Amino acid sequence: MGLFIAFEGGEGGGKSTQARALHRRLARLGLPVVLTHEPGGTALGDNLRRWLKQARELTAPAEFFLFAASRAQLAAEVIGPHLSQGGIVICDRFAPSSVAYQGHARGLDPGLIQAANEIATQGLRPDLLVLLDMAPEEGLGRKGSAKRDRFEREEVAFHRRVREGYLEMARADPQRWLVVDASLPRAQVTKIIWARVSQLLSQRRS
Secondary structure: OOEEEEEEOOOOOOHHHHHHHHHHHHHHOOOOEEEEEOOOOOHHHHHHHHHHHHOOOOOHHHHHHHHHHHHHHHHHHHHHHHHHOOOEEEEEOOOHHHHHHHHHHOOOOHHHHHHHHHHHHOOOOOOEEEEEEOOHHHHHHHHOOOOOOOOOOOOHHHHHHHHHHHHHHHHHOOOOEEEEEOOOOHHHHHHHHHHHHHHHHHHHHO
16 A cells, blocks of 8 residues: 655644544554554664653754754665565654744754655655644644744744745645644544545545
């Protein structure tokens, strides 16, 4: 089958919750599915995740290349092998996150980021990108103020640029992106996502 689904969006939109829900549903159907995340998912990625989430000072290029290193290892160790065996991969964030965060929000050239991502991912692209869209103020409000990581501590203007970056990508490639209003009730969001995923599964089977 070989189906690759990534969840994207700003802080507090429910990416991890919905990724886990989809993984559980596919697993109950007996399908060969794996759930992973960025940054992380490998020994190298998990180490880099601590730097990326907590380091006090990182330049925008350094931040991007750390993400790219984690992404490259994840693509080589987990995503590529599972897809090549006909499995389903669900990833909590992938390459578009860098375009939104390090490109649109930090000011790096999105074109250069996309070119570097091609190298890091060995050309792997999700078949479906689920954008859980929400106003930054609402998403950050869900997070609360305790134990915020370095991204969650950014100004609201930063998160607005992230959101616009995602929406711009979704507008440019509507066939691959599913934009869901993340402020809807959780069960309704899950239902919308499943409708699209089940459609993809039917197409692959036929």
